[in-house]
Amino acid sequence: MIQMMANKIKKPIIRLRNVTKIYKVGVERIYALNGVNLELWENEYAAIMGPSGSGKSTMMNVIGCLDRPTSGYYELDEQDTTEMGDAALARVRNERIGFVFQSFELLGRLNALKNVEMPLIYSRDGWWARRKRAKAVLERVGLADRMKHKPNQLSGGEKQRVAIARALVCNPSILLADEPTGNLDSKTSEAIMALFDQLHREGQSIIIVTHEESVAVHVRRIIRMKDGQIHSDLPREQDPAFKTTPHQLPVNAGYRNELNSNNSVGSIGAGQNDAQEEQA
Ligand code: ADP
Numbered sequence: 386m387i388q389m390m391a392n393k394i395k396k397p398i399i400r401l402r403n404v405t406k407i408y409k410v411g412v413e414r415i416y417a418l419n420g421v422n423l424e425l426w427e428n429e430y431a432a433i434m435g436p437s438g439s440g441k442s443t444m445m446n447v448i449g450c451l452d453r454p455t456s457g458y459y460e461l462d463e464q465d466t467t468e469m470g471d472a473a474l475a476r477v478r479n480e481r482i483g484f485v486f487q488s489f490e491l492l493g494r495l496n497a498l499k500n501v502e503m504p505l506i507y508s509r510d511g512w513w514a515r516r517k518r519a520k521a522v523l524e525r526v527g528l529a530d531r532m533k534h535k536p537n538q539l540s541g542g543e544k545q546r547v548a549i550a551r552a553l554v555c556n557p558s559i560l561l562a563d564e565p566t567g568n569l570d571s572k573t574s575e576a577i578m579a580l581f582d583q584l585h586r587e588g589q590s591i592i593i594v595t596h597e598e599s600v601a602v603h604v605r606r607i608i609r610m611k612d613g614q615i616h617s618d619l620p621r622e623q624d625p626a627f628k629t630t631p632h633q634l635p636v637n638a639g640y641r642n643e644l645n646s647n648n649s650v651g652s653i654g655a656g657q658n659d660a661q662e663e664q665a
């Protein structure tokens with residue numbers, strides 16, 4: 386039993402300590418991030434939510450090493466990134482981070498396969514091995530029959546699948562998606578979320594910025610931001626917007642027990658510990 390529990394202990398992939406990001410616009414200083422502390426874990430499945438301007442994209446850009454904090458400490462895979470030079474940071478970004486954006490950001494001149502191969506440019510593998518990897522990941526996202534299509538020959542959902550394949554091709558520690566369903570209709574959004582669910586089940590860590598509850602309902606953990614700070618950080622079933630109180634459930638003790646046991650083995654993270662202490 387103890388051994389089983391030990392196996393469940395996960396490592397943090399990402400650790401932010403008192404991170405700030407300050408933009409200067411004229412004489413004004415904008416605290417886009419204002420003292421953020423956060424841990425993200427192996428096989429994490431989290432949503433970052435919050436009003437427009439609350440710092441969600443800034444936090445994703447810092448986590449994704451697209452941007453550096455103004456102050457504070459950021460550790461990725463147990464390595465301090467704040468000490469790294471620009472070349473080292475670019476390398477880490479290429480190898481450890483997969484990005485997915487609302488607007489897909491594919492190269493229009495290249496077909497799906499070549500778009501997915503792009504991040505492998507720094508790989509030591511030969512072209513044949515790279516092609517094989519790109520094909521395998523396109524198959525994984527359900528696009529085996531679209532490899533030769535260019536972006537303008539693909540639907541929105543297919544474009545986002547290509548972008549997800551490109552984000553996965555280097556086998557990243559974490560997949561960061563900023564409003565990945567923002568340009569998709571609701572049916573296509575559901576299909577993309579089903580793909581994220583599948584990737585999560587296969588062990589991938591995924592963080593999604595979203596303002597859509599239909600997206601957030603898929604994840605295990607909800608991080609809410611406000612004014613550049615983390616306002617709440619809870620397992621989804623304890624987040625106020627998603628909380629299902631016992632009286633809303635069918636009157637059935639078995640179902641309640643199942644809910645309780647789900648809570649106790651739910652995603653781990655600082656937020657859940659806080660919440661459990663509150664309940665105790
Ligand atoms: P969100 O993604 O939650 O909408 P952002 O992270 O994009 O929020 O922005 C947080 C705050 O920082 C906002 O007030 C925004 O106007 C400001 N901001 C973001 N990027 C810049 C920038 N490059 N220069 C100046 N201010 C910025």
Ligand code: MG
Pocket residue numbers: 441442443
């Ligand atoms: Mg944003």
